[in-house]
Amino acid sequence: MTTLEIRDLHVSVETDADDGREILRGVDLTVRTGETHAIMGPNGSGKSTLAYSVAGHPKYRVTSGSVTLDGVDVLAMTVDERARAGVFLAMQYPVEVPGVSVSNFLRASATAVRGEAPKLRTWVKEVREAMGGLEMDPAFAERSVNEGFSGGEKKRHEILQMTLLKPKIAILDETDSGLDVDALRIVSAGIEAVRAAGQTGTLLITHYTRILKYVKPDFVHVMAGGRIVDSGGSELAAVLEDGGYDRYVKTSEPAVAPGPVVAAGAGS
Amino acid sequence: MTLAEQPGVTATPADPARTGPALATPVGPAKPARERTGGRLTRLRSTDPEAFAKPQGREEDWRFTPLRRLRGLLDGPPADAKLDVTVSGPAGAAVGAGVTVEQVDGSDPRVGSVLTPADRVSAFTRARADGALVVTVASGVALDEPIVVRIAGEGGTAYHQLVVDIRPFASATVVLDHVGTATVAGNVELRVGDSGSLTFVSLQDWAPDAVHVAAQAVSVGRDARFRSFTVTLGGDLVRLSPTVTYAGPGGEAELYGMFFTDAGQHQEHRLLVEHGERSCRSRVTYKGALHGDGAHSVWIGDVVIGPVAIGTDTYESNRNLLLTDGARADSVPNLEITTGEVAGAGHASATGRFDDEALFYLMARGIPADEARRLVVRGFFAEIVDRINVPDLAERIMVAVDAELDAAEGARVGARSPVASA
Numbered sequence: 001m002t003t004l005e006i007r008d009l010h011v012s013v014e015t016d017a018d019d020g021r022e023i024l025r026g027v028d029l030t031v032r033t034g035e036t037h038a039i040m041g042p043n044g045s046g047k048s049t050l051a052y053s054v055a056g057h058p059k060y061r062v063t064s065g066s067v068t069l070d071g072v073d074v075l076a077m078t079v080d081e082r083a084r085a086g087v088f089l090a091m092q093y094p095v096e097v098p099g100v101s102v103s104n105f106l107r108a109s110a111t112a113v114r115g116e117a118p119k120l121r122t123w124v125k126e127v128r129e130a131m132g133g134l135e136m137d138p139a140f141a142e143r144s145v146n147e148g149f150s151g152g153e154k155k156r157h158e159i160l161q162m163t164l165l166k167p168k169i170a171i172l173d174e175t176d177s178g179l180d181v182d183a184l185r186i187v188s189a190g191i192e193a194v195r196a197a198g199q200t201g202t203l204l205i206t207h208y209t210r211i212l213k214y215v216k217p218d219f220v221h222v223m224a225g226g227r228i229v230d231s232g233g234s235e236l237a238a239v240l241e242d243g244g245y246d247r248y249v250k251t252s253e254p255a256v257a258p259g260p261v262v263a264a265g266a267g268s
Numbered sequence: 269m270t271l272a273e274q275p276g277v278t279a280t281p282a283d284p285a286r287t288g289p290a291l292a293t294p295v296g297p298a299k300p301a302r303e304r305t306g307g308r309l310t311r312l313r314s315t316d317p318e319a320f321a322k323p324q325g326r327e328e329d330w331r332f333t334p335l336r337r338l339r340g341l342l343d344g345p346p347a348d349a350k351l352d353v354t355v356s357g358p359a360g361a362a363v364g365a366g367v368t369v370e371q372v373d374g375s376d377p378r379v380g381s382v383l384t385p386a387d388r389v390s391a392f393t394r395a396r397a398d399g400a401l402v403v404t405v406a407s408g409v410a411l412d413e414p415i416v417v418r419i420a421g422e423g424g425t426a427y428h429q430l431v432v433d434i435r436p437f438a439s440a441t442v443v444l445d446h447v448g449t450a451t452v453a454g455n456v457e458l459r460v461g462d463s464g465s466l467t468f469v470s471l472q473d474w475a476p477d478a479v480h481v482a483a484q485a486v487s488v489g490r491d492a493r494f495r496s497f498t499v500t501l502g503g504d505l506v507r508l509s510p511t512v513t514y515a516g517p518g519g520e521a522e523l524y525g526m527f528f529t530d531a532g533q534h535q536e537h538r539l540l541v542e543h544g545e546r547s548c549r550s551r552v553t554y555k556g557a558l559h560g561d562g563a564h565s566v567w568i569g570d571v572v573i574g575p576v577a578i579g580t581d582t583y584e585s586n587r588n589l590l591l592t593d594g595a596r597a598d599s600v601p602n603l604e605i606t607t608g609e610v611a612g613a614g615h616a617s618a619t620g621r622f623d624d625e626a627l628f629y630l631m632a633r634g635i636p637a638d639e640a641r642r643l644v645v646r647g648f649f650a651e652i653v654d655r656i657n658v659p660d661l662a663e664r665i666m667v668a669v670d671a672e673l674d675a676a677e678g679a680r681v682g683a684r685s686p687v688a689s690a
Contacts, residue, residue, distance in 0.1 A: 055632050057628055058624070058628070080636050088632075091629070095628070097647060099647025099648055105630075105643070108643060109635055112633070112634035144647070161633060
């Protein structure tokens with residue numbers, strides 16, 4: 001049983017200006033093994049910032065608050081240490097790494113996360129099965145990481161990594177974006193398979209409710225203006241489906257309006 | 269530099285900031301240049317060192333080279349040392365059947381049959397070298413194993429000349445392996461006979477204090493195929509000038525190169541492909557990684573398509589990866605077209621820093637930063653190394669790249685530690 005605790009997290013994005021711009025303004029969230037949380041919200045509400053901050057992207061600066069994994073300070077860890085501690089981020093825009101084959105990359109990351117090189121024979125089988133589950137051609141393993149991949153291939157590749165790395169906490173940043181119906185079904189099945197194993201807590205970041213038809217969340221949170229402004233069960237997704245984010249954007253307005261509490265960087 | 273200027277259309281390439289000055293003003297009475305191409309990028313050629321004015325450092329051909337570190341090679345000092353030159357099959361085995369190895373004197377007609385010196389050092393090399401080593405692969409012979417010419421420097425100043433003659437319909441792989449240390453000037457002439465095939469690997473695996481200046485010229489016969497790998501890892505100063513000419517239509521040349529330039533090293537590759545025949549193809553792909561203060565690489569990629577060379581298909585590219593601050597990569601592609609009908613002609617040059625997003629991506633999968641950097645750099649060079657069809661050599665090159673990266677990581681950690689302890 002693992003618990004990711006995010007407490008009063010404030011994050012600014014690094015800019016050329018000295019102070020930066022505050023994106024997250026006090027996020028509280030707890031994710032436990034076996035739970036699936038969906039974070040929804042309009043563009044610019046801070047969803048991706050939350051994901052990248054937990055993963056440790058250097059562009060984002062945590063100005064206050066805490067992130068812990070079973071009580072251990074995640075924010076003090078380097079990016080690779082976080083991954084080895086069990087935090088996984090499926091990226092919205094996976095990065096191309098020319099010349100590094102998928103098979104080499106997967107093996108290097110599995111070796112790092114597991115702390116030892118997987119045994120070759122079982123590894124080959126493991127990769128083949130995981131790729132089969134995501135309906136990926138075996139030839140895929142010989143291509144360079146993300147180079148020339150279609151949008152759907154990139155997302156499958158992310159979920160393939162999640163399948164093999166078996167993270168304690170998986171953050172999926174808009175994994176559903178840019179997928180057609182078939183690809184969405186395949187990718188969702190991959191996420192479900194990891195979830196069904198019961199060893200992973202999942203944080204699903206999305207704009208749209210359609211992926212929630214395949215991956216049922218236990219909790220749905222609405223993010224607006226850098227905070228979680230509403231939380232509920234999966235029924236909240238249905239409400240959002242009908243009503244959109246308008247009322248949250250409106251109610252969150254006082255938080256982003258210029259005022260003494262949020263004067264720093266607000267409204268920029 | 270003295271240039272023979274002839275009328276013709278000059279297609280100037282992209283990157284105007286760099287290529288502008290590359291076409292220098294012609295000075296003085298020009299010596300006859302090669303007539304087949306005859307454009308502005310065509311070089312003066314002569315066996316007389318004094319036909320080339322001694323460079324002062326501002327000439328187009330020499331402006332990137334730190335002349336003072338040439339150890340006097342521009343004055344053609346007499347040789348005061350020998351190179352240890354051996355010719356063998358792989359791992360010291362005998363060369364295969366159909367291969368002749370001779371040491372000939374300078375009057376042998378094969379010496380100078382492909383290469384007429386195009387700079388002062390090359391002309392001095394012709395004058396000072398003790399003849400030439402000639403390796404011939406007989407007509408129709410297809411060798412499975414590479415021929416390895418190993419040149420080991422043992423200090424001092426030395427000259428060498430090598431002629432490789434691939435007779436028609438023969439095919440071979442020749443590895444020119446430079447190790448040790450010396451101040452070396454070399455002339456390498458490669459002839460690929462009609463329908464022949466040559467893979468040529470020139471490995472500059474010098475000790476850190478070597479100085480190496482060499483001209484490497486190939487003549488590609490009718491329907492012949494030439495593929496080269498120029499791998500420069502060591503040396504204090506390395507300046508190579510590979511040139512390609514075609515002796516008939518249908519020839520194909522692929523020139524791959526890679527260099528790993530460390531702090532203080534100067535590694536310069538000056539390529540010229542002269543398309544003077546119809547329907548020939550050329551591809552130039554060079555990749556460099558630079559690390560540390562004062563690391564300096566220079567890549568000049570000149571392609572000339574002459575008036576008769578219709579149906580030419582050419583593309584050249586140079587990519588450089590700057591791993592740290594303080595390193596400098598100069599990259600100058602030049603393309604000169606004097607015919608109206610080319611099948612394809614283009615070039616690309618890009619120099620960039622290490623991709624931090626790629627680093628983040630790999631680290632977000634648990635891979636430590638040093639290993640992630642290694643993966644990226646290995647991946648960067650894989651495009652070149654994976655094509656080298658001599659497995660032992662490809663392995664050795666990757667091991668050397670790893671060693672360079674280890675040294676680079678060591679320097680990185682060393683540079684950081686005062687900060688960490690502060």
